[in-house]
Amino acid sequence: MxxxxxxxxxxxxxxxxxxxxxxxxxxxxxxxxxxxxxxxxxxxxxxxxxxxxxxxxxxxxxxxxxxxxxxxxxxxxxxxxxxxxEPAPLLDLSPPLEELHQELIQMASIAPGSPHHFVAASPRVRLSPKITDYGWDCLETTAEPGVTVLKAVETLGRALHRDMSFDPEATDVDTSPEEAFENRHGVCQDFAHVMIAALRGIGIPAGYVSGFLRTFPPPGQPRLEGADAMHAWVRAWAGKQLGWVEFDPTNNQFAGSDYITLGHGRDYGDVAxxxxxxxxxxxxxxxxxxxxxxxxxxxxx
CATH class of the missing domain: 2.60.40.2250 (Immunoglobulin-like)
Structure with a gap:
C-alpha cells in the first residue's frame, strides 16, 4: 500500500x-x-x-x-x-514464556536491535510492581498454561485495551505509566508505556514505536483534513526465531499495513x-x- x-x-x-x-x-x-x-x-x-x-x-x-x-x-x-x-501471516514460532530467558542470555550481541537494551527500566518506564502483578494476573486468568511469548504479548495487549479507556484529556506527555495505569485512562503513549512496563516486568523485552496510523471516517461522513494523528504502539521480542513483533494496545491489534513507522526506542523519550x-x-x-x-x-x- x-x-x-x-x-x-x-x-x-x-x-x-x-x-x-x-x-x-x-x-x-x-x-x-x-x-x-x-x-x-x-x-x-x-x-x-x-x-x-x-x-x-x-x-x-x-x-x-x-x-x-x-x-x-x-x-x-x-x-x-x-x-x-502487507505483513505475512504471523506464525507462532515463539518459545514458551518460561524458556525466553534462556534464549535471551544466549544472545551475545549488544547491537542497537538487540533485545538486551529493552529488558530493564528506561528513563520513562520504570518496573512497577503493580503493573507487573497485573501482567501475571492477565496471563493466569486468560492464557493457557505453557503460554508462548507471542500469545502472552497478545493477551496482555488485549487486556489493556479492555481495562483502560482512551481519554485525551486525562494525561499529558509527562504522565508516568504508573499514574495512567492507576487511573486506567490515557492516550496511545500511555497505553504503550503501560504495556512496555508490564511486558518487561514478566520478562519480555519491549520497546516503543512512534509513527502514524491511517484512520477511517465514520460511515457516510467525509474524511477531514488533518484528522489523523501521530501514534504509538509496542514492539516485543518473541524469541530468536520469531524476533520482534508489534502490537497496538490502543486499537487491540497487531500492527499491519495501516501503520507507518517513524522510529523506535526504549520509550517515548528516545523518539520524541x-x-x-x-x-x-x-x-x-x-x-x-x-x-x-x-x-x-x-x-x-
Missing part, C-alpha cells in the same frame, strides 16, 4: 526565543520487510542557521537544528510517500518528534495536523 503522509507542527512563543536548539525525529525511512521510503521533504520555517542530519543509536534518522537569533514561531512540515508492505531547549519567557502554544492518505485518494502533488 502506498501512502502520502503530511505532518505539520507549529509552535508560537509568547516572547521571542533566543538560541533555540532542537533534535527532530520526523523523517520516516526504510524498515526492512516493513516499509520503503519513496520520497520525503522536511520544511523548517524560519530556516535554521544550523542543520545537521544523522542517526541516533537505535538507527532513527535525526535532524539537529539551531537558531542564534530571536524567533517567535516555528513551523515544521513533512511530506513523504511511503510504501507499507521535537526535543530541545530554548531561552525565552512566557509560555508557548502548539498545534499538530496529520494526514495519512492512501495514494488513490491523495491530492495531486
Amino acid at each position: 502506498l501512502y502520502d503522509l503530511r505532518l505539520t507542527i507549529e509552535y508560537r512563543y509568547d516572547a521571542s526565543s533566543d538560541r533555540t536548539r532542537n533534535i527532530l525525529r520526523l523523517l520516516p525511512g526504510d524498515v526492512a520487510g516493513v516499509q520503503r521510503l519513496v520520497q520525503r521533504r522536511l520544511t523548517i520555517e524560519p530556516q535554521p542557521q544550523e542543520r545537521r542530519d544523522g542517526r541516533d543509536f537505535f538507527g532513527n534518522e535525526t535532524c539537529m537544528v539551531a537558531w542564534h537569533r530571536p524567533i517567535d514561531a516555528l513551523m515544521l512540515h513533512l511530506s513523504a510517500r511511503i510504501e507499507r508492505f 518528534p521535537v526535543r530541545g531547549a530554548l531561552r525565552s519567557s512566557g509560555g508557548q502554544d502548539s498545534e499538530q495536523a496529520v494526514d495519512v492518505l492512501p495514494l488513490e485518494i491523495s491530492a495531486p502533488r
Whole structure:
C-alpha cells in the first residue's frame, strides 16, 4: 500500500526565543520487510542557521537544528510517500514464556536491535510492581498454561485495551505509566508505556514505536483534513526465531499495513518528534495536523 503522509507542527512563543536548539525525529525511512521510503521533504520555517542530519543509536534518522537569533514561531512540515508492505501471516514460532530467558542470555550481541537494551527500566518506564502483578494476573486468568511469548504479548495487549479507556484529556506527555495505569485512562503513549512496563516486568523485552496510523471516517461522513494523528504502539521480542513483533494496545491489534513507522526506542523519550531547549519567557502554544492518505485518494502533488 502506498501512502502520502503530511505532518505539520507549529509552535508560537509568547516572547521571542533566543538560541533555540532542537533534535527532530520526523523523517520516516526504510524498515526492512516493513516499509520503503519513496520520497520525503522536511520544511523548517524560519530556516535554521544550523542543520545537521544523522542517526541516533537505535538507527532513527535525526535532524539537529539551531537558531542564534530571536524567533517567535516555528513551523515544521513533512511530506513523504511511503510504501507499507502487507505483513505475512504471523506464525507462532515463539518459545514458551518460561524458556525466553534462556534464549535471551544466549544472545551475545549488544547491537542497537538487540533485545538486551529493552529488558530493564528506561528513563520513562520504570518496573512497577503493580503493573507487573497485573501482567501475571492477565496471563493466569486468560492464557493457557505453557503460554508462548507471542500469545502472552497478545493477551496482555488485549487486556489493556479492555481495562483502560482512551481519554485525551486525562494525561499529558509527562504522565508516568504508573499514574495512567492507576487511573486506567490515557492516550496511545500511555497505553504503550503501560504495556512496555508490564511486558518487561514478566520478562519480555519491549520497546516503543512512534509513527502514524491511517484512520477511517465514520460511515457516510467525509474524511477531514488533518484528522489523523501521530501514534504509538509496542514492539516485543518473541524469541530468536520469531524476533520482534508489534502490537497496538490502543486499537487491540497487531500492527499491519495501516501503520507507518517513524522510529523506535526504549520509550517515548528516545523518539520524541521535537526535543530541545530554548531561552525565552512566557509560555508557548502548539498545534499538530496529520494526514495519512492512501495514494488513490491523495491530492495531486
